[in-house]
Amino acid sequence: MTMIGVLGGMGPLATVDFMAKVISLTCAESDQQHVPMMVANLPQIPDRSRSILNGDEAPLPYLLKGIDLLNGNEVGLIAIPCNSSHHWYAQMCARSAAPVLHIAQTCVDAVPAGISRAAVLATRGALASGFYQQALAARDIEPVVPDDATQLGLDACIRDIKAGRLAEGSAALADVLDALAGSGVQAAIMGCTEIPVAAQQLGETRFTLIDSTLELARATVAYATERGWNRF
Amino acid sequence: MTMIGVLGGMGPLATVDFMAKVISLTCAESDQQHVPMMVANLPQIPDRSRSILNGDEAPLPYLLKGIDLLNGNEVGLIAIPCNSSHHWYAQMCARSAAPVLHIAQTCVDAVPAGISRAAVLATRGALASGFYQQALAARDIEPVVPDDATQLGLDACIRDIKAGRLAEGSAALADVLDALAGSGVQAAIMGCTEIPVAAQQLGETRFTLIDSTLELARATVAYATERGWNRF
Numbered sequence: 001m002t003m004i005g006v007l008g009g010m011g012p013l014a015t016v017d018f019m020a021k022v023i024s025l026t027c028a029e030s031d032q033q034h035v036p037m038m039v040a041n042l043p044q045i046p047d048r049s050r051s052i053l054n055g056d057e058a059p060l061p062y063l064l065k066g067i068d069l070l071n072g073n074e075v076g077l078i079a080i081p082c083n084s085s086h087h088w089y090a091q092m093c094a095r096s097a098a099p100v101l102h103i104a105q106t107c108v109d110a111v112p113a114g115i116s117r118a119a120v121l122a123t124r125g126a127l128a129s130g131f132y133q134q135a136l137a138a139r140d141i142e143p144v145v146p147d148d149a150t151q152l153g154l155d156a157c158i159r160d161i162k163a164g165r166l167a168e169g170s171a172a173l174a175d176v177l178d179a180l181a182g183s184g185v186q187a188a189i190m191g192c193t194e195i196p197v198a199a200q201q202l203g204e205t206r207f208t209l210i211d212s213t214l215e216l217a218r219a220t221v222a223y224a225t226e227r228g229w230n231r232f
Numbered sequence: 233m234t235m236i237g238v239l240g241g242m243g244p245l246a247t248v249d250f251m252a253k254v255i256s257l258t259c260a261e262s263d264q265q266h267v268p269m270m271v272a273n274l275p276q277i278p279d280r281s282r283s284i285l286n287g288d289e290a291p292l293p294y295l296l297k298g299i300d301l302l303n304g305n306e307v308g309l310i311a312i313p314c315n316s317s318h319h320w321y322a323q324m325c326a327r328s329a330a331p332v333l334h335i336a337q338t339c340v341d342a343v344p345a346g347i348s349r350a351a352v353l354a355t356r357g358a359l360a361s362g363f364y365q366q367a368l369a370a371r372d373i374e375p376v377v378p379d380d381a382t383q384l385g386l387d388a389c390i391r392d393i394k395a396g397r398l399a400e401g402s403a404a405l406a407d408v409l410d411a412l413a414g415s416g417v418q419a420a421i422m423g424c425t426e427i428p429v430a431a432q433q434l435g436e437t438r439f440t441l442i443d444s445t446l447e448l449a450r451a452t453v454a455y456a457t458e459r460g461w462n463r464f
Binding site: 001009010011012013015016019020023024028029030031032033034035036037038039040041042043044045046047069072073162163164230 | 233241242243244245247248251252255256260261262263264265266267268269270271272273274275276277278279301304305394395396462
């Protein structure tokens, strides 16, 4: 049996959201047709965004411990439903025997053709790291980073979801999207896995939202089902 | 670090529901205050209900493999969000270094005082195994098992949730509860972890529903937070 390894807990609800998306994207009539997963839900990993901004490496030993744990458990692929942690993607890949999907790459690959300007909704740390801006630029899409007032609302949204305040997080996100509507973006990338949890309760939006959790789940299910990990 | 071990995948959505309940029952303002979990989501474990009815032991080696996997990963407690698998509870406990919670016991312990008749909503296998009836009888509560027509509706509900058909599963459960309303029960135990997933979309019901997933999550969070597994 080969399993999908999930390095999670960043935050825990985002991991649950990722697992639910993997399950709903898998064609299955019975339990046995679903893909097996080993999920290391490790919320004690220090705050990724803060460390990127501080220039310290506090999360790295914990991330590598998670990679080691999963590699000790028959996983054939690792997915990490936390965008900011991908600041240390190269180090995690170097440590892991199993390949590691890059959440931002799966997400940017999913931006529909014809979109030339996309907002990046992410933590301040992920924005400072710059991997979304680079991946978008490589596809000739102009990345738009929210102004400071809008980013403050997004920070609140992320904090609310991590604390389980779903209604407040959702309201904060609605305000962020309203503020972005005037900026001429055609799409917004939900490049922090708390944001899609907040977005679940929103109605229709004025531009395309691209969900990094969903795109990571899509890539994960494709990889696992092509290899028959859900067949006896 | 000590983690909660979750032996899941039976079915996968029920495992996600369990994890979401653990998270929502934990008082936490940040990721780091949540409890760490190692989740073996193993949907390939053969159908538990069918094996109990056939008198074969097909799931047992898979269940024990799951127990071994978790014990190899620093878990201090094991929770299994699948009722029918508790037919093999004694064998799993005998194999596990970490203590294993009994879902039916946590659930029956949560039946409010004053209730003397409770319906048991479970798979045919779990009903044949009889652990819910025994646990209720030990509390002087009369267990009421659905008649065959009602059980057929419940079988459909469970099958629908395992296949991801949430609306159909919910409609099937509503019919089951309507059928039970005339039987004089004061409460119904949702003694199969697919049933609470179906119940999420129901409105108010005419009698108390007791959720085995929620009660297992409550016992799990209490055990882990009393021991400080969510503190650095």
